[in-house]
Amino acid sequence: MGTAEDCKDCGEVDILMGMKAHVWVMPKRTVLDPQGKTIHHALASLGYEQVSDVRQGKFFVLNLDGWNRDEAQKQVERISKEVLANPVIEEFRFEIVE
Numbered sequence: 553m554g555t556a557e558d559c560k561d562c563g564e565v566d567i568l569m570g571m572k573a574h575v576w577v578m579p580k581r582t583v584l585d586p587q588g589k590t591i592h593h594a595l596a597s598l599g600y601e602q603v604s605d606v607r608q609g610k611f612f613v614l615n616l617d618g619w620n621r622d623e624a625q626k627q628v629e630r631i632s633k634e635v636l637a638n639p640v641i642e643e644f645r646f647e648i649v650e
Contacts, residue, residue, distance in 0.1 A: 571616040573628040575646040577637045578609035612636055616648075624648050 579585045585607050592606040614631070616624050628646050637644040 570650070571619070571621070571624055572649050573612075573614040573616055573624065573646055574649060575612040575614065575628065575632050575636055575644060576609060577612070577632070577642050577644045578607055580641060580643050583641045609642075610636070621648060 579588075587608040588606040591608060592603065595603045595606065614628065616628075619627060625648060628648065632644045632646055633639060
């Protein structure tokens with residue numbers, strides 16, 4: 553991973569190259585999760601009674617180039633709201649990793 557300082561033709565110095573965003577999308581607690589229930593029942597039938605609940609979600613890894621950390625935060629928030637999650641029934645969280 554390099555920074556724009558490593559690039560002689562780059563304009564903005566604080567742009568990080570090689571960042572990733574990890575985004576977790578889960579159904580809201582108020583929304584039924586039939587897939588989670590199915591997995592929970594399967595685990596119980598296999599002897600894993602200690603598992604009291606299962607919620608199934610989605611995990612995304614976005615490779616980011618050309619944004620500084622602040623811009624990456626803003627854009628990943630927007631991508632998560634507009635594309636990755638359905639805000640009516642899902643919630644999300646994300647982290648930017650270098």
